[in-house]
Amino acid sequence: MAFRTVPTTPIADQKTGTSGLRKKVTVFQQPHYLENWIQGLFNSLPQEQLHGCTLVIGGDGRFYNSVAIQKIICMAAANGVGKLLIGQNGLLSTPAVSAVIRETHSYGGIILTASHNPGGPNADFGIKFNVSNGGPAPESVTDRIYAATQALREYKIADLRPVELSAVGTTSPLPHFVVEVIDACEIYARLMERIFDFPAIRALFRRPSFRFLFDALSGVTGVYAKRIFVDILGAPAEALVNCTPLEDFGGHHPDPNLTYAKHLVDRMYAAQGHVPVLGAASDGDGDRNMILGDHFFVTPPDSVAVIAHYWRVIPYFAREGRIKGLARSMPTAGALDVVAQRMGVEFHETPTGWKFFGNLMDAGLLSICGEESFGTGSDHIREKDGIWAVLAWLSIIAHKSAALPLDKCATPADIMREHWTTYGRHIVMRHDYENVDSAAAAAMMQHLMTAAVGHSEADLKALAKDPTAQKCDSFTYTDPIDHSVSPNQGIRFYFSTGSRFVVRLSGTGSSGATIRLYFEAYDSSPAAPTADPKSSLAPIVAAALNATRIAHFTGRDGPTVVT
Structure with missing residues (x-):
């Protein structure tokens, strides 16, 4: 074969x-x-390591997934890769890719996903490389990939027949080149069974008082939900909705938030009928999650804080007898900070991006972490993990329900109100302005850098039209492991009340820019559990709109998504 x-x-x-x-x-x-x-990726890697190596490949099943995989197979063969591990039907969730890389000691993995972005012929596609620890390639690697793409004059490809991906098994299209189609769920499901107390969760599903609803938003997580929740743990099949992966995600936006997971939100906030005790959703590639109770939304900062508080009910942590450390991304509210302080555990604040958590995990400094963008995880892999987060909540509810009569069950609302009584409540909201003109978004950020960052209280009070405005800075992170410096990771605006808002540009879109505004207030009063978030945050929102002049720069009357 030439x-x-x-x-x-x-x-x-x-x-x-x-x-x-x-x-x-x-x-x-x-x-x-x-x-x-792909050729840029292969050229950027040390050739002595690339030749004969094993790579993991899989995607979230969106449109163009199967075409891309066949092209990658042909190019991997031509570039000296020894073996490809490919998920059955080309499917692997992002957390599963990380798990497979680590379990099989593969060199790395190629993930075909645009995460929570829409799919279909006129929608989004994406590709990324994960390194040998199972995590996203660090900036040093992605910089080399880009440099290699800009120096290309040719690419290498083999003329192979399409490889059948529907059945598990091994083929060798060429001498010294093997393609193994693997069960998309097997390694990941075994890992989850080692982490969690599955008998306790099975007992929870047998309780007549417990009802569960999981919405995969027509993404890849549906494959894992059926295997783990139904086949292994015994949840009824009707507990799963939108669990068949679709190339266009059913025409919906596969993002697990209050706006896009409308089917789940409507069920959990239904005026009549039996509302499930726990509702959960994941995104297109399975790394994000949303947790809901009966007429109750668990914010991502609260979710990771509760999981950290109840670490002992998860055998993976209990066996070690301690938590190595806790971390959150900078825009994420400080609910986890308070838990870490009370527990006397090392705490880290990082920029947005799981690679920063990965460095801490590899150094043995981090066990549980989270981002406000519906990402929660631990050091079992090097990606955020939607199914893991749902299993963590099932474990907590099982633990809290064990002493109750069978006709009763602990609820997310019960658990959260108890948590707020102990730790106080971080009241949060996020406004997303999606697909904004990139130049306009950059101009707005420059305005804040010029008019707010480092300015006096008097200047900030005038800018925000708020007498409690106090300080504004641009977040810079120095990695304690590799000592790399990541500047300008978001602008933080603080108030003397203890509240803050954060502004940053998101890098997860496929076109234009996404501006995210994060609002946070802390309430330790006895009335905190009943506080209304919109009322509590209204003064901060008004100050942010004044300070950013976002309507002026974007021409938008309001955000695309409110969470």
């Missing part, structure tokens, strides 16, 4: 971030576009 060398030229817009390369499907379908990035 390998072909195809002439090509660099494509300028292939800058790779921590979340990989995300563009519209139509961009990836352009001649040489995907091939250039």
Whole structure:
């Protein structure tokens, strides 16, 4: 079998971030576009390590997934890769890719996903590389990938017949090149069974008072939900909705928040009928999660704080007898900070991006972490993990319900109100302005850097039109492990009341820019559990709109999504 060398030229817009390369499907379908990035990846890796190595490949099943995988197979063969482990039907959740890399000691993995972004012929596609620890490639690696794409003059590809991915098994399209189709769930499900007390969760599902609803939003997590929740743990099949992966996610936005997970929210806030005790959702590639109770929303900062508080009910942590450390991303509210302080556990505040958590985990400094963008996880892998978070909540509810009569069950609302009584309540809200003109978003951020960062209280009070405005800075992070410096990770605006808002540009979109505004207030009063978030945060929201001049710069009357 002869390998072909195809002439090509660099494509300028292939800058790779921590979340990989995300563009519209139509961009990836352009001649040489995907091939250039893959060849850039292969060229950027040490050739002595690439040759004969094992790579994991899988995706969330969105449109173009199967086409991309076949191209990658052909290019991997031509570039000397020894073996590919590919999820059955081309499917692997992002957490599962991390788990498979770590379990099989693979060199790395290629994940085909645009995460929580829409799918379909006119929607989004993405690709990213995870390194040998199972986590996203660090900036040093993504910089090399981009540099390699900009130096391309050709790419190598083999003319192979399409590899059948529907059945588990091994084929060898070429001598010294093996493609193994693996069960998409097996390694991940075994890992979850080692982490959690599955008998206790099975007992919870047998309680007549417990009802569960999981919405995969037509993403890849549906495959894992059926295997773990139904086949292994005994949940009824009707507890799962939208659990068949679809190329276009059913025409919906596969993002587990109060706006896009409407089916789940409607069920959990129904005026009549039996509302489930626990409702949960995950996103397109399975790394995000949302937790709901009966007419009750558990915010992501509260969720990770509660999981940390109840670490002893999770055998993975209990066996070690301690928590190594806790961490959250900078925009995430400080609920976890208070838990860490009370527990006397080391705490870290990082920029957004799981790679920062991964460094701490690899150094043995971190056990549980979370981001306000519905990402929660631990050091069992090096990605955030939606199913893991749901299993953690099932474990907590099982633990809290064990002493109750069978006709009663602990609820997320019960658990959260008890938590707020102990630790106080961090009241939060997030406004997303999606697909904003990139130049306008950059101009708004520059306005804040010029008019707010480092300015006096008097200047900030005038800018925000708020007498409690106190301080504004731009968050810079120095990694305690590799000592790399990450500047300008978001602008933080503080008030003398203890409240704050944060502004940052998100890098997870495929076009335009997404501006995120994060609002936070802390209430330790006895009335905190009944406080209304919108009323409590209204003064901060008003100050943020004044200070950012977001309506002026974007031309928007309001956010696209409110969480």
